[in-house]
Amino acid sequence: MVEQLKSSTPEFLRWTLAVACNHKDFPQWQNPDRVERHLRAVRVCEAAIREGRVLDGICVAAEQCDVDSDNVLGFRIADVVESFGNLETIAETCGQCPANAIKELHPTANAGCFGLMPITNIHVHPVGETIVLGETNLRQLLDKVLSDNCELSSRIAKHFAPTRPAWYGLWIPDSPSLSQRKVQLEVMDELLVSVTDTEVNPAWKLFTAALRVSVKHDFEIRIELCPAGVRDNVNWTVPEHCCRCHAPWKPDLRKSMSSCQICKYQGQPNKCHQGFVQGKRPYWKLRQFLGEQQAALFLEQYRQREGR
Numbered sequence: 001m002v003e004q005l006k007s008s009t010p011e012f013l014r015w016t017l018a019v020a021c022n023h024k025d026f027p028q029w030q031n032p033d034r035v036e037r038h039l040r041a042v043r044v045c046e047a048a049i050r051e052g053r054v055l056d057g058i059c060v061a062a063e064q065c066d067v068d069s070d071n072v073l074g075f076r077i078a079d080v081v082e083s084f085g086n087l088e089t090i091a092e093t094c095g096q097c098p099a100n101a102i103k104e105l106h107p108t109a110n111a112g113c114f115g116l117m118p119i120t121n122i123h124v125h126p127v128g129e130t131i132v133l134g135e136t137n138l139r140q141l142l143d144k145v146l147s148d149n150c151e152l153s154s155r156i157a158k159h160f161a162p163t164r165p166a167w168y169g170l171w172i173p174d175s176p177s178l179s180q181r182k183v184q185l186e187v188m189d190e191l192l193v194s195v196t197d198t199e200v201n202p203a204w205k206l207f208t209a210a211l212r213v214s215v216k217h218d219f220e221i222r223i224e225l226c227p228a229g230v231r232d233n234v235n236w237t238v239p240e241h242c243c244r245c246h247a248p249w250k251p252d253l254r255k256s257m258s259s260c261q262i263c264k265y266q267g268q269p270n271k272c273h274q275g276f277v278q279g280k281r282p283y284w285k286l287r288q289f290l291g292e293q294q295a296a297l298f299l300e301q302y303r304q305r306e307g308r
Ligand SMILES: [Zn+2]
Pocket: 019, 020, 021, 022, 093, 094, 097, 099, 100, 113
């Protein structure tokens, strides 16, 4: 298996509904990044179960038919959900939780109060390659939608700082007010009906569902716009960007003071910064947790069941 060494990552929104619950017994539980790190494994696990990629309590990564047996990835459900109890206790907590926005997409899914929303129509896999679902870019689509919707344009102008493109202004508040969330929801609803791609990104639908929940119950939602960047093996680098609107830094050269062309912020940009890419967690090699022989035996049974 050849790893992709360098690839670009799209601009995306990282969000979480800041609603306390049993699962959020960690510091900074209102931080979208922290919540994602803590709860992502539950979502990955439930997706595998939904897609039938489970045998004897072990989930196997999708799209692995051509991978040689030594490198097949999986995880034990019990290991992944251990810190939360088990799948049933997770369902008890999230099943009743109004912040579990993913219910709108998958009625029995849990841990649905956070997400990553790429602005392009792609699906990023924890394992395997990024799948392109369509050509749409939400930022560009918004400009198109606003060009013949003056009412929405004026509501945006009333509640948000003006930016060009309008997209960036919407996400400047990291904890938008209720009236701002109403406008954001209206924007997402308008965008979703305007998408002409054959497939609408589930991550877009989930974020829209979360905004709807945050408006209906007046729940706080934390949103952070993360600029497009580059992933290079395990590192993720984001270039210089505006510290207010987070758009890529394009200094306005007509001004004597350094300022952002997109939102008119005056000052210095955020320096480029680096982090680690998410990696394949909770997936790892079957043989690493089952042992060589057990893994071979397990795969034989799994493939037999799949009819391969
Ligand atoms: Zn909850």
